[in-house]
Amino acid sequence: QPVHRIAVIPGDGIGKEVMPEALRVLQAVQQRFSVQLDLTPIAWASCDHFAAHGDMMPPDWKAQLQDQHALLFGAVGWPATVPDNVSLWGSLLKFRREFDQYINLRPVRLFEGVPCPLAGRKPGDIDYFIVRENTEGEYTKLGGIMFEGTEREVVIQESVFSRHGSDRVLKYAFELANSRPRKHLTVATKSNGIAISMPWWDGRADAMHAHYPAVAVDKQHIDILSARFVLQPGRFDVVVASNLFGDILSDLGPATTGTIGLAPSANLNPERTFPSLFEPVHGSAPDIYGQNIANPVAMIWSAALMLQFLGEQAAHDAILRAIEATLTGPRSEVTRDLGGSASTTVMGQAIAARV
């Protein structure tokens, strides 16, 4: 029976409120299943740590984390004290890159019991995966500012796409699509406007498609693709996208299922050379922090995805069933964003009790 080593990193804002609920659910899982978790709490990778030490993480962060099997991550960001690009590049974006978590897998699903913001859609109508490239693309610190501070100021921002980086995420997405009944893959692009990287990306998608003839491919420009997330969500099965486009689509998709408070994500290093990271799609949400009203489902579902990645499928399934039962249960056990009256804690307790 393997012991799974997990670093628990709440981070900032509501990350600190939803993490205890994920831990409560993991506790329940350990009682019911023969799952063994070795949890290490980490207080750094937070703006509090930055305030005290002038950096988001200690210099030996990598050594401290690299023998973990997984990182369970809340949210980072407290713009009142640390600019977002400093806090994120100093923590989450560093993990994604230095631990080569090149797949960001984000399920989008409309649950029973959750009022849908799209008119006339019911559970089953929205059910797809977003596969987001997670290490390169539009997220870079490359480029610079010329004639800085003058009227002539010009800024260059570089995006970097590699064949290595693009092919592996495309391959993952084709494999996933191929394993599903519909075998349908949407490729996000913007090759009509972004003239170097995107036509090249389209070419890599075509080349990969040659290896998966059974998969039907639909290339869509990001503008109309975003529109179709709203107008024709049933069209989607698996969607593969660059870092930026995946970021946008994976907030938009969950929004169409009621609330981004439900959306989990798995930042995967599929080869398991480094720990993978599991986090809610939502951020630290300074505007609602401190009120104990954040929806804990995204965090709890992320913990379930972690167990699945660690081979604990039964435990994952039990958590998912507990989430589903809670979402269709009494409104006194769900948070306000779902029309209920529960606090974060009460909803977490309700899910843990059902595991």
Place this chain on the structure above:
Amino acid sequence: QPVHRIAVIPGDGIGKEVMPEALRVLQAVQQRFSVQLDLTPIAWASCDHFAAHGDMMPPDWKAQLQDQHALLFGAVGWPATVPDNVSLWGSLLKFRREFDQYINLRPVRLFEGVPCPLAGRKPGDIDYFIVRENTEGEYTKLGGIMFEGTEREVVIQESVFSRHGSDRVLKYAFELANSRPRKHLTVATKSNGIAISMPWWDGRADAMHAHYPAVAVDKQHIDILSARFVLQPGRFDVVVASNLFGDILSDLGPATTGTIGLAPSANLNPERTFPSLFEPVHGSAPDIYGQNIANPVAMIWSAALMLQFLGEQAAHDAILRAIEATLTGPRSEVTRDLGGSASTTVMGQAIAARV
């Protein structure tokens, strides 16, 4: 009484189907109002022209167009014969740049009579403007491919932001927000991930805000901003965005109002040194071309925006009222995307008759 010189450029696909309806409405406007239009039909800036001449436009295109007051544009793109980046960079994107149409103004509005894809929203709940930068930013041909065709292939794509380009679009957006009752401006950003250009863009927005203290500013990252277009559309009044973000938001916003078949846009050179360009947000839609089913409203509303820009406010208002009346009128006079049965032609005739 001024004569307005207008080049009429249908382009490709459904551009060729909706343009005649705009001309029909302009005809009606000239009969009812003392508006004088001198229309010049242009068959180039189309993939048909490319097929015949190997280029989207004749070498003297600029000389042919620069004395026009406005360009009324349908849609360009026929990917079966010409790659989208070739056709668009050879026509529309060239107009935007070489005629310095640096404002792309896109109204988003939920009309009476149009079924809303968002649950429980009614006319008045969605009513905002997107102000999109239209000449620089993420749309460039700068960068290149290294180790091309090998496993080591790396692609650099550069975005370019200038103070000149950013300040003028921010200023336009602040002016617009300042002129509206709510005086609210949303600034689209992604400064947590895109580390050079976007923090700089945030700084330019802050600097411009200092000149418009009465305007309330809400900076939002593009991912959560897209989610809020679905979840909280009433939050928006004026939204200012870079070229790419504006492109995405201006398909997504109209999608939440029922169909992108309604959405118009004005590509403005506010100084009137060059002609401005008016076009529907939708593209050439090869999938529905040839069936005479495209919704002509986006094209007709674009023509109305053109008249407004040319000083013909009464004519603009008459067209808008005719559109509104048609949308709430019999279903036999609206197209299928609105739940009706009309052809493009019948709907165009219905609007023209009401002018």
